[in-house]
Structures are given as structure tokens and as C-alpha cells.
Amino acid sequence: MKNVFLAGLLVAAVGVGLMALRENTEAPVSSLSFLYPHHLSVSWETDPSTSQSFSWRTHDTTRQSYIEYCEATATPFFRERVQRMKAQTEPHRADDGTWNHHSINIERLRPQTRYSYRVGYGEYWSEWAEFKTASGKNEPFSFLYFGDVQRDIYSLGSRTIRQALRDKPDAKFLLFGGDLVHRGALNRENWNEFFPAGGWIFQNYPLLATPGNHEYATAGSPDYLTKHWRLNFAFPQNGPPGHEEETYFVDYNNVRLVSLNLCRYPIDKPGTQAMLSWLEDRLKEFRGDWVIVMHHYSMEQLARNREAGVRFPEFKALYERYQVPLVLTGHEHVYARGRMEGKWPVYVVSVSGPYQNAIRFTDWMERAGTSLQLYQEINVTPTALHYVAKTAVGEVYDEFTVSKAKKGGLQFALGTKLGPQSLLPPPDFTTRYKKEVVATYEADRDKYLQKTR
Incomplete structure (x- = not known):
């Protein structure tokens, strides 16, 4: 009976959790898309030849996030070269729910170099994407x-x-x-x-x-x-x-x-x-x-x-x-x-x-x-x-x-x-x-x- 009672509590808790997620997201509860990083963009806070900044958003249930990056390569077997950094996170309650906004500025990159990166945490990561630093040279x-x-x-x-x-x-x-x-x-x-x-x-x-x-x-x-x-x-x-x-x-x-x-x-x-x-x-x-x-x-x-x-x-x-x-x-x-x-x-x-x-x-x-x-x-x-x-x-x-x-x-x-x-x-x-x-x-x-x- 004790196990049945605990199972009932668990089901109830999950139901409450799903109701909360339904209130805080426009995506259907059956979809996991809201759990993945989104609103992802790259920009600059500092020198375009040696840095890149990133911003993205996750649901309130994901309260920390990271960036992983390395110099881009043609082979998919690059995991041993990946570096990881933790992003700054700021929660914000908006008209469509509460979200966590994440940002980071990576410096000391190499000029005119292509990098691969992804952002996320746990099971939920963005796809790998790429950016290229500026050359810093006077060129077209x-x-x-x-x-x-x-x-x-x-x-x-x-x-x-x-x-x-x-x-x-x-x-x-x-x-x-x-x-x-x-x-x-x-x-x-x-x-x-x-x-x-x-x-x-x-x-x-x-x-x-x-x-x-x-x-x-x-x-x-x-x-x-x-x-x-x-x-x-x-x-x-x-x-x-x-x-x-x-x-x-x-x-x-x-x-x-x-x-x-x-x-x-x-x-x-x-x-x-x-x-x-x-x-x-x-x-x-x-x-x-x-x-x-x-x-x-x-x-x-x-x-x-x-x-x-x-x-x-x-x-x-x-x-x-x-x-x-x-x-x-x-x-x-x-x-x-x-x-x-x-x-x-x-x-x-x-x-x-x-x-x-x-x-x-x-x-x-x-x-x-x-x-x-x-x-x-x-x-x-x-x-x-x-x-x-x-x-x-x-x-x-x-x-x-x-x-x-x-x-x-x-x-x-x-x-x-x-x-x-x-x-x-x-x-x-x-x-x-x-x-x-x-x-x-x-x-x-x-x-x-x-x-x-």
C-alpha cells in the first residue's frame, strides 16, 4: 500500500509539473522542443578577430547552460578537443512564461579561424553550428x-x-x-x-x-x-x-x-x-x-x-x-x-x-x-x-x-x-x-x- 501511495503522489506531481509547463510555454506539452536551447544568435562584445559572443534562451526548468566549442574540422570525431564554459544566466518572466536567458563571450580565439560550437546542458543541446573569426587584416x-x-x-x-x-x-x-x-x-x-x-x-x-x-x-x-x-x-x-x-x-x-x-x-x-x-x-x-x-x-x-x-x-x-x-x-x-x-x-x-x-x-x-x-x-x-x-x-x-x-x-x-x-x-x-x-x-x-x- 505504501508503494501504491507513493506512486500516486508521483503521478500527481508529474501532472502538476506538466500543467505548470503548459502554462509557461507555447509549445505543446507532448513536444520536447521547449527544453532545447533556442533564440540562439552569435554576435560580438569585443574584438571580432579574437572573440565571439552568444545568447540563447531555455525554459525555466533549465537553470544553467554551457557552451562547448573547438576549432572546426571535417571529421565528426572531435569530442576530445572540445572546451566547455558555463554561461551567465538571468531568469525573466515574460508574457509567455518564465525563461532563462544565457549569454557568454569567448575571448582569446585565433583570427581567421573557423570554430564549431553548441550550447545546452544535460540531455538538451543545440545542434553544432559554426562561426569564423575576422582576419583583422585590411582585405575585401x-x-x-x-x-x-x-x-x-x-x-x-x-x-x-x-x-x-x-x-x-x-x-x-x-x-x-x-x-x-x-x-x-x-x-x-x-x-x-x-x-x-x-x-x-x-x-x-x-x-x-x-x-x-x-x-x-x-x-x-x-x-x-x-x-x-x-x-x-x-x-x-x-x-x-x-x-x-x-x-x-x-x-x-x-x-x-x-x-x-x-x-x-x-x-x-x-x-x-x-x-x-x-x-x-x-x-x-x-x-x-x-x-x-x-x-x-x-x-x-x-x-x-x-x-x-x-x-x-x-x-x-x-x-x-x-x-x-x-x-x-x-x-x-x-x-x-x-x-x-x-x-x-x-x-x-x-x-x-x-x-x-x-x-x-x-x-x-x-x-x-x-x-x-x-x-x-x-x-x-x-x-x-x-x-x-x-x-x-x-x-x-x-x-x-x-x-x-x-x-x-x-x-x-x-x-x-x-x-x-x-x-x-x-x-x-x-x-x-x-x-x-x-x-x-x-x-x-x-x-x-x-x-x-
């Missing part, structure tokens, strides 16, 4: 840029990410210009879609991102960047104090990549001034070939229902003073490329997800686009930045080259085989926008096309 390479993914991430945003990697499998890393998701404080329909949309790509290609306004839990305050941002990623902490993992820089070979969280502007005036001073110091000290800046908000509002005007005049002046060649932005859910008053930098506004706005045409635009999902390939050499914008089906939409002139300064060359511009407003244009904005669209479009022909 390519990377990919994505504007807002934001909505319908898994069903439609995923196709842009996947097409980009089919097209450019030798890309060294991925940049995301903010609004990776629609509601940054929520996992459901947000982070739970973003990571599966990238899938194995995020496990093998380092990812860097700058925060967008939709990564904020509450709009209108610099203090509410969702906790999910730092839980889901392991970015550099070399920005101004209090801006860690949102304003930062990474030196990849001969390029300095700068992320600015201008969502703080102007609601955090002390923080904005600190960011401005920090940026000028980073521009002054850099001795490499190229600086590329990334921030979410574009330099000017371009959605047709928004007002004209430069958003960040102090930053614009700084870019011009130091001849920053390229600034990558998003937020407007349209495509635009051009130079303001004919000065450097070239500003790019892009969108990789399906949510689209009608465009407000401005004088500085040299090429525009609407109702398109796009990604950007940037090919780097010591003397040139070759930029190609492509659609979600891999067609070239825009192309230009910034190169160093022999007598100093920069020069611009437009691609020679660009097709017509896509300027069709979204299907709900007439219902989403005010009548006067709709009524003037065709005349504004025709004036813009006449100027750019």
Missing part, C-alpha cells in the same frame, strides 16, 4: 543590412533574410536597423517570430542591431528600452555610460561600425549630448578606412503623413564635418537614398518587412521606393564601398559606389543599369491617410520623377 569583405522587419516577421519578414543569405552566403555579418519586432516587450508574435525567421542563419552569421522605437516597452521615455533587448543579444558595452549594448562600436578589419540609439533624442538631452561627444571621439580616433553609422530613425521623416524637417541637426553636422560616407537607417517603411545638400554622407532609408508606408518626396532623394521588401549588400575594399539594394526576390533595385579620390575626399558613382522606381503606395493608402495627402500624391510623384530622370 561583404556584409548585409536590413531595415525594419517588425510585423508578420515569420511569415513575410523571413523571406528577405533568407533570400539575402542565398544571394550572399559569404557575408561576414548582418546588421539590423531597429524595429526587429513590433512590440519589444512581448515574446508572442514578436521575439518568438524573429528568431525562427532567421533560424540557423543567426547561429552562424554574427548579428548586430541598433534599437528602434518598437523595441521600447513604453514610448516617450529613454528609460524603457525593453529588457528583452539585453536578454536576447550580447552586444558591445563600449558606449557612453548607461548606453551599453545600444550605442556602441565594432571594428571589423578596416571598418568601424557605429550603432547610435537616437530613439533617446530629444527625450534624454543629457544622454544625447553624451552620445554626440562620444561619437566625435570615435570619429577622431579611428585610423581605418571606413566608418559606417547605423541608427533607427532616418535623418528626415519620409512617411507621407509625417512632417518635413531634419531630425538630428547636431549629428548631421558631425557626419558632414568628418565625411562619414554612409548612414544606414529605417523607421519610415519606405526606401530612399541620397545626400543632403550634396554633402556626405549618403543616407539610406530601408525596410525589409511587409509593413509599408506611402512616401513623402523630398529634394535630397536621388532614388526612392515603396511597396517593396528590400535588403542591402555592402561590399568593402580598402578603397571603395560598393552598395547594392535588392528586393526580396533578389532583383537589383539600387546600386552605387563610394570611393576614395586620389587627391583626398570621397567620390560617388551611381550604378549604370537601374530599372524603374517602384512608387506604388500600399493598398490601404486611401483609408490610412488624410484626403489632402492622398490627393497630392500623384503630382508630387511626377515632380520627383521629372527631377531624377
Whole structure:
């Protein structure tokens, strides 16, 4: 009878445990998938030639996690060479349950070396994946840029990410210009879609991102960047104090990549001034070939229902003073490329997800686009930045080259085989926008096309 009683208690305990798991996960209880590490991505906290950072998530029942890694080899018999390190773990109760977020930064790696790794604990491990450290040399390479993914991430945003990697499998890393998701404080329909949309790509290609306004839990305050941002990623902490993992820089070979969280502007005036001073110091000290800046908000509002005007005049002046060649932005859910008053930098506004706005045409635009999902390939050499914008089906939409002139300064060359511009407003244009904005669209479009022909 005692054994029967204990067996009954065990069955009851298991039932309670399963009920708790059902409440804390979206996956069916019959599935073990939630027990395995997921939301796994690689990035950098420190030098890309000698380090790699990792972030992943497990269910609350897995309260510690490890990374195993070694130099990659063609044979599967490499277990005796594997090193193991314990990750830092932070629990977080989210809208879909309680999760443990794990992160680690591995240093003292060899430059230009391919490594295999997996993460997990006990019986539950990720698949083995690979990354390759940077060479640290002044040599050609390519990377990919994505504007807002934001909505319908898994069903439609995923196709842009996947097409980009089919097209450019030798890309060294991925940049995301903010609004990776629609509601940054929520996992459901947000982070739970973003990571599966990238899938194995995020496990093998380092990812860097700058925060967008939709990564904020509450709009209108610099203090509410969702906790999910730092839980889901392991970015550099070399920005101004209090801006860690949102304003930062990474030196990849001969390029300095700068992320600015201008969502703080102007609601955090002390923080904005600190960011401005920090940026000028980073521009002054850099001795490499190229600086590329990334921030979410574009330099000017371009959605047709928004007002004209430069958003960040102090930053614009700084870019011009130091001849920053390229600034990558998003937020407007349209495509635009051009130079303001004919000065450097070239500003790019892009969108990789399906949510689209009608465009407000401005004088500085040299090429525009609407109702398109796009990604950007940037090919780097010591003397040139070759930029190609492509659609979600891999067609070239825009192309230009910034190169160093022999007598100093920069020069611009437009691609020679660009097709017509896509300027069709979204299907709900007439219902989403005010009548006067709709009524003037065709005349504004025709004036813009006449100027750019």
C-alpha cells in the first residue's frame, strides 16, 4: 500500500509539473522542443578577430547552460578537443512564461579561424553550428543590412533574410536597423517570430542591431528600452555610460561600425549630448578606412503623413564635418537614398518587412521606393564601398559606389543599369491617410520623377 501511495503522489506531481509547463510555454506539452536551447544568435562584445559572443534562451526548468566549442574540422570525431564554459544566466518572466536567458563571450580565439560550437546542458543541446573569426587584416569583405522587419516577421519578414543569405552566403555579418519586432516587450508574435525567421542563419552569421522605437516597452521615455533587448543579444558595452549594448562600436578589419540609439533624442538631452561627444571621439580616433553609422530613425521623416524637417541637426553636422560616407537607417517603411545638400554622407532609408508606408518626396532623394521588401549588400575594399539594394526576390533595385579620390575626399558613382522606381503606395493608402495627402500624391510623384530622370 505504501508503494501504491507513493506512486500516486508521483503521478500527481508529474501532472502538476506538466500543467505548470503548459502554462509557461507555447509549445505543446507532448513536444520536447521547449527544453532545447533556442533564440540562439552569435554576435560580438569585443574584438571580432579574437572573440565571439552568444545568447540563447531555455525554459525555466533549465537553470544553467554551457557552451562547448573547438576549432572546426571535417571529421565528426572531435569530442576530445572540445572546451566547455558555463554561461551567465538571468531568469525573466515574460508574457509567455518564465525563461532563462544565457549569454557568454569567448575571448582569446585565433583570427581567421573557423570554430564549431553548441550550447545546452544535460540531455538538451543545440545542434553544432559554426562561426569564423575576422582576419583583422585590411582585405575585401561583404556584409548585409536590413531595415525594419517588425510585423508578420515569420511569415513575410523571413523571406528577405533568407533570400539575402542565398544571394550572399559569404557575408561576414548582418546588421539590423531597429524595429526587429513590433512590440519589444512581448515574446508572442514578436521575439518568438524573429528568431525562427532567421533560424540557423543567426547561429552562424554574427548579428548586430541598433534599437528602434518598437523595441521600447513604453514610448516617450529613454528609460524603457525593453529588457528583452539585453536578454536576447550580447552586444558591445563600449558606449557612453548607461548606453551599453545600444550605442556602441565594432571594428571589423578596416571598418568601424557605429550603432547610435537616437530613439533617446530629444527625450534624454543629457544622454544625447553624451552620445554626440562620444561619437566625435570615435570619429577622431579611428585610423581605418571606413566608418559606417547605423541608427533607427532616418535623418528626415519620409512617411507621407509625417512632417518635413531634419531630425538630428547636431549629428548631421558631425557626419558632414568628418565625411562619414554612409548612414544606414529605417523607421519610415519606405526606401530612399541620397545626400543632403550634396554633402556626405549618403543616407539610406530601408525596410525589409511587409509593413509599408506611402512616401513623402523630398529634394535630397536621388532614388526612392515603396511597396517593396528590400535588403542591402555592402561590399568593402580598402578603397571603395560598393552598395547594392535588392528586393526580396533578389532583383537589383539600387546600386552605387563610394570611393576614395586620389587627391583626398570621397567620390560617388551611381550604378549604370537601374530599372524603374517602384512608387506604388500600399493598398490601404486611401483609408490610412488624410484626403489632402492622398490627393497630392500623384503630382508630387511626377515632380520627383521629372527631377531624377
